[in-house]
Amino acid sequence: MPSTPTPLHGELTIQAARLVRLVRREHASAAGLRVLSTLDELGPQSVTALAQADHCSQPTMTGQVRHLAGLGWVTKEPNPADARSSLVALTPAGRAELDRVRRLNAELVAERLAHHPDLTTDDLATAVTVLKAVLDLPREGTS
Numbered sequence: 001m002p003s004t005p006t007p008l009h010g011e012l013t014i015q016a017a018r019l020v021r022l023v024r025r026e027h028a029s030a031a032g033l034r035v036l037s038t039l040d041e042l043g044p045q046s047v048t049a050l051a052q053a054d055h056c057s058q059p060t061m062t063g064q065v066r067h068l069a070g071l072g073w074v075t076k077e078p079n080p081a082d083a084r085s086s087l088v089a090l091t092p093a094g095r096a097e098l099d100r101v102r103r104l105n106a107e108l109v110a111e112r113l114a115h116h117p118d119l120t121t122d123d124l125a126t127a128v129t130v131l132k133a134v135l136d137l138p139r140e141g142t143s
Contacts, residue, residue, distance in 0.1 A: 032067060035050060036090060040090060072091060
């Protein structure tokens, strides 16, 4: 695949962003869903690490974590590597909420794709493969 950007590369970004906006509009999900998704992807994290991953301030993330803990979707436990901090972890209830929202999103995509009988399961698999390949590479400056 050529590494020189083409209009198709930009179109992938545009359409991926439109899909995210569509599911957010259709299913008003919990404000902390990004935090739950991050914990699912990375495992237990400090508030500082979560703030960095979400590109927000530590006080903003502290508020998010406090809210999610109040809902029973995350826990804060002492960090065994650093007694001055805690690790935030997904709870079974948080996992259930994340699974619920992901199921709603999958149903929405399936419903929309049902209007395009010319698209095949192979087409969907290719789209997923492309997005995973783009997202699985570390960004510059990260490991």
